[in-house]
Amino acid sequence: xxxxxxxxxxxxxxxxxxxxxxxxxxxxxxxxxxxxxxxxxxxxxxxxxxxxxxxxxxxxxxxxxxxxxxxxxxxxxxxxxxxxxxxxxxxxxxxxxxxxxxxxxxxxxxxxxxxxxxxxxxxxxxxxxxxxxxxxxxxxxxxxxxxxxxxxxxxxxxxxxxxxxxxxxxxxxxxxxxxxxxxxxxxxxxxxxxxxxxxxxxx
Numbered sequence: 001x002x003x004x005x006x007x008x009x010x011x012x013x014x015x016x017x018x019x020x021x022x023x024x025x026x027x028x029x030x031x032x033x034x035x036x037x038x039x040x041x042x043x044x045x046x047x048x049x050x051x052x053x054x055x056x057x058x059x060x061x062x063x064x065x066x067x068x069x070x071x072x073x074x075x076x077x078x079x080x081x082x083x084x085x086x087x088x089x090x091x092x093x094x095x096x097x098x099x100x101x102x103x104x105x106x107x108x109x110x111x112x113x114x115x116x117x118x119x120x121x122x123x124x125x126x127x128x129x130x131x132x133x134x135x136x137x138x139x140x141x142x143x144x145x146x147x148x149x150x151x152x153x154x155x156x157x158x159x160x161x162x163x164x165x166x167x168x169x170x171x172x173x174x175x176x177x178x179x180x181x182x183x184x185x186x187x188x189x190x191x192x193x194x195x196x197x198x199x200x201x202x203x
Contacts, residue, residue: 003061004037006175008109011041011069011080020111020156023164024068027172036175041079048079050086056100059087064178065101065145067136068109070156074125074132084139093143095195102144103189105179108136109171111156119154129154138193146189148181 008028012021028038037058045051059065069076091097112119112129119129129152140147151174153159153167174181 003058004033004035005061005063006031006036006066006178007058007062007064008036008038008066008068008175009041009080009083010038011067011077011083013042013077013079015040015042018070020153020159020164020167021068021070023168024109024111024171027168028066028068028175031172031175041083045079048082050083052086052089055083055087056092059101059104062104064105064107064175066107066109066175069111071110071112071132075135088139088143090195090200094193095200096197098195099144104145105148105184106136106140106145107148108133108150108152110150111153113155113157115155115158141190142193142195144189144193146187148187149183 008025010021010025010028012018012025015022015025025038025040028036039055039058067076067080069080075081088094088101089098092100114123114125116129117123118125119127121127129150133147133150137147151171153164159167
């Protein structure tokens with residue numbers, strides 16, 4: 001059986017209470033299972049013990065990796081950071097021999113509590129939302145992946161049910177259409193980052 005070409009990692013610590021991320025996850029789960037695999041990290045790993053080999057196997061055939069999460073303190077929730085620390089290992093995701101993810105795409109589907117006006121130089125977050133992506137974008141680049149423009153829904157607690165439904169439909173449409181996104185033709189993979197073995201401590 002062929003592995004799905006799209007892997008959606010959902011990282012919401014209280015998905016049962018989520019208005020937005022639960023609907024997005026359901027939208028992704030409604031797509032053909034042979035094409036899209038949805039992995040709810042907090043459900044899979046309630047003990048926080050990541051099965052690294054299982055996660056790497058899930059990514060083997062993927063062309064698109066999606067990180068779906070609520071924006072917590074200007075970054076992903078802790079489970080996704082733990083997943084990254086464990087799965088994106090030296091010699092697998094980057095460094096000598098670390099080519100497992102090269103040529104794949106990384107896409108973020110993010111919700112924020114603050115409204116769009118909060119992510120502005122005059123707002124209380126002092127920056128546009130794009131200013132918070134560079135660490136994740138650089139992670140993608142280091143692994144030889146292409147970082148795609150994120151899908152963001154602001155004010156997740158306050159948007160109407162119709163807006164949530166429309167956003168979930170857009171999410172499903174984008175996943176279903178991948179890789180036939182017009183903007184992808186203008187995005188190149190940056191392969192300039194390489195970590196030599198000498199930059200890592202020897203065991």
